[in-house]
Amino acid sequence: MELQLQKPTQLASGIRLEGTPSITMGFGRVQLDMPAIMNNRAEGNISGTLRIELWDLDAPYSGGDFNGEPLAGFTVGTLTSGYCYPACEYDLINLTFSNQAERPVVMLREWNGASYDTVAFCEIADRTEKVAAPVKKAAPVARTETPKTEQPKAKATPKTxxxxxxxxxxxxxxxxxxxxxxxxxxxxxxxxxxxxxxxxxxxxxxxxxxxxxxxxxxxxxxxxxxxxxxxxxxxxxxxxx
Missing domain, CATH: 1.10.150.320 (Photosystem II 12 kDa extrinsic protein)
Known part of the structure; x- marks a missing residue:
């Protein structure tokens, strides 16, 4: 749901993240605390389709192309100028089914008609990892020994x-x-x-x-x-x- 900004500020970047995201990983899911998404472009300028993607990158990121492993992602839709998507918590499927990420980065990407461009990003420093609960061992079952006279004979291996x-x-x-x-x-x-x-x-x-x-x-x-x-x-x- 879009919320109108009381005092929209015109910025060079136009669309930006207001705040710092954080994640909690584990059990095949990712909990993403996402900051607000602002559209401070000129009046009447509606964004292309916006998508939030969470990546574990191979190297520090400063914009442009990147390499890494996708952790989660979802489409949020378009955003009218002078409006924002408020900060929210999202419970997402962890695409890697892992509870670790060396360099997690949240990317806000916009569809330009042919592909997605990264219009804002933020490396995540505040992250926690859930530890799976210990599995209780089953109580040992008493073994009943078969008398030697009743033990089945091993079958001979066929020559074929x-x-x-x-x-x-x-x-x-x-x-x-x-x-x-x-x-x-x-x-x-x-x-x-x-x-x-x-x-x-x-x-x-x-x-x-x-x-x-x-x-x-x-x-x-x-x-x-x-x-x-x-x-x-x-x-x-x-x-x-």
């Missing part, structure tokens, strides 16, 4: 076992050889038809992937509507930049 193992090994080699001959699909250059050949990717999703170019890492496909962690994991070995 070595042959079966050899055949299985041969099939595995052929499969590995076949897999190595598959040509990787370029998510930055391939056509919609070629992207749609990826297992689990529909023509509609392929068109959205092509429209969202360019990508600097396969993980950026998670910002495309319809692409989830499971599907990205499934196709990751079949794609390239």
């Amino acid at each position: 076992a070595p042959k079966a193992k050899a055949e299985a090994k041969s099939v595995a080699k052929k499969s590995a050889k076949k897999k190595g001959s598959i040509e990787l699909i370029s998510i930055n250059d391939a056509s919609v038809a070629d992207v749609a050949e990826l297992k689990g990717v529909s023509e509609k999703l392929a068109a959205a992937i092509v429209a969202g170019r360019p990508y600097t890492s396969p993980n950026e496909l998670l910002r495309v509507k319809g692409m989830g962690v499971k599907l990205l994991t499934r196709i990751k070995d079949s794609i390239k930049l």
Whole structure:
């Protein structure tokens, strides 16, 4: 819900974060305490679709392109000039299912008609990690020993076992050889038809992937509507930049 600013201030950046975010990670989820989002652009200037993304980056960030691992993200919508989205707490799915992040950064990104631009960001210094509750060990169960006279005899290994193992090994080699001959699909250059050949990717999703170019890492496909962690994991070995 948008709230109107009492005294909007015209800033060069236009859209900014008012405050400092913090996160709590663990149990497959991320709790994000998000500061207010301000639109201080000129009157009548409505933003493009805004999206909040939480990343664990490989290096300190000062703007522009980046590399890292996505932790969570969600779309907040457009924002009218002179209005803001107030500070809120969000309970999000942790895309990495990890309770650790070396360099978490919150990025506010805006759709420009072809891709998302980072219009504001903030490194997170205040973060906590939840520790899983200890698992109680089950009480030991008394063992009942079987009299030696009733113990079943071990079955002899069939003589054909070595042959079966050899055949299985041969099939595995052929499969590995076949897999190595598959040509990787370029998510930055391939056509919609070629992207749609990826297992689990529909023509509609392929068109959205092509429209969202360019990508600097396969993980950026998670910002495309319809692409989830499971599907990205499934196709990751079949794609390239």
